[in-house]
Amino acid sequence: MSGILWDDLVFGPIKSRRLGNSLGVNLLPGNNKICTFNCVYCECGWGDSPKQLSLNFHNKKDILIALENKLKELKFNDFVLNSITFAGNGEPTMHPDFADIVDEVIKLRKQYFPETIITCLSNSTMIGDESIRNALLKLDNPWMKLDAGSQRMFQLINQSFDKIKIKDVVENLQKMSGEISIQTLMLRGIIDGEAIDNTQGEELDLWISHLLKIKPIRVILYPIDRETPLSKIEKISKDELESIANKLRLIGLETLVF
Numbered sequence: 001m002s003g004i005l006w007d008d009l010v011f012g013p014i015k016s017r018r019l020g021n022s023l024g025v026n027l028l029p030g031n032n033k034i035c036t037f038n039c040v041y042c043e044c045g046w047g048d049s050p051k052q053l054s055l056n057f058h059n060k061k062d063i064l065i066a067l068e069n070k071l072k073e074l075k076f077n078d079f080v081l082n083s084i085t086f087a088g089n090g091e092p093t094m095h096p097d098f099a100d101i102v103d104e105v106i107k108l109r110k111q112y113f114p115e116t117i118i119t120c121l122s123n124s125t126m127i128g129d130e131s132i133r134n135a136l137l138k139l140d141n142p143w144m145k146l147d148a149g150s151q152r153m154f155q156l157i158n159q160s161f162d163k164i165k166i167k168d169v170v171e172n173l174q175k176m177s178g179e180i181s182i183q184t185l186m187l188r189g190i191i192d193g194e195a196i197d198n199t200q201g202e203e204l205d206l207w208i209s210h211l212l213k214i215k216p217i218r219v220i221l222y223p224i225d226r227e228t229p230l231s232k233i234e235k236i237s238k239d240e241l242e243s244i245a246n247k248l249r250l251i252g253l254e255t256l257v258f
Contacts (some may be wrong), residue, residue, distance in 0.1 A: 009058055009066040011088070013074070017258050018220065019083040019119060023074070025067060025105065026088025027095040029056050035090035036125040038159035039147075040196065041185055041228045044089055049161040060097040064104050071112040081113050083141065086120040093126040099135035106138060117141045121183075125164055127172045142180045143220065144173060148198050149206025156196050157187070166210075173214045182211060183220040186241060189233035199236060199244065211253060218254040221245055 009026055016022040028034045033047035034055060067084075074081055084105060086092040095101065102118075109118055119141035127133045127144075136142040146169070148154035154166040173180070184207070188197045198207060211219060221244060223236040238257065245255040 009063050010070045013079070013081060016083070016085075017225070018222070018256075019085060021079070021081050022083045022085045022087075022119070023070065023081055024085050024087045025063065025092075027058055027063060027086065027092045027098065027101065028089040029058065033090045034094055035123065036094070036160060036162065036164065037091070037123050038161065040157055040159065040189065040191055041187060041224050041233060043226045043228070047090070057095050057097075060101055060104075063101060064108070067105065068108055068112075071108055075112050081116045083117050083119045084109055084113070085118075086122075091123050091126065092120060093122055093132050093136070099131045102135040102138055119143060121145075123158070124169050124173055125160070127176065128168065133172070133176060137176060137179055142176070143183045144176070144180050144216075145184070146170070146173065146182050146207070146210060146214075147184050149203045149208075149210060153196070153198055153203050156191060156194060157198065170210045170213060173210075177215040178217065180214075180216050181218045181220055182214060182216040183222070186221055186223060186236045186244065187233050188236070191232070196233075199240065204244065204247075208248065208251070211248070212251070216253070218256060219245075219248055220256050220258065222258040 011024040011026060013021045013023045033044040035047055038047050092098065105118060109116055117140035120136055120139055121143050122136065122145065124144040124146060147157045148166060151166050186199050188199060190196065197203060221241045223241065224233055241257045245257050248255040
């Protein structure tokens, strides 16, 4: 599998176009991407179904020790840290101790960097579990993915292993209304002879209708920024992203473009 995988439990800080100085917390092993999706644009590359992998998650204690050591170092050096970010090699909420880890990370943030936000980049597929939803809602910045309007486009772009239904994702996101941001990667391309496009027409209208049900705090739009596993993907221009953003702003949805 080609792509970027993180070996470290804690990585960075990196300069993020969306989050500023971001310290990554990787809950997932470094030898495989572990995710419910196999997105055509994923910087980790193509992956395998979690059912086919040996899921040796990082130990909770080891994660927290690594994070505390890094926070101590950054504080000693008077580093300006904008976000502690759950990210890494797949979907962080798949870790069996995710909810407990969230509680402990909040304590460490309060101790070392009380002004720093905590972010989670999630693909929204695990939030049918109430404990996962509640853990995400404890964070300052839960960023939930929604890349499509229709089931067909959802499957083409996100390539879910268990044929997850977008209507179920939207219904679960509605349970988090008013407390989450929705992030969407806008793209066009071809996969297996089929066109992928979430930027216009009926597909865009359907996606907007989902947003109106979910009522997010904000919507975050961005294009591809790194090499993708599927080569035939077009990077959407800033002007086109702003045009889509303006449609959302007109209906009262705060929208950021990166």
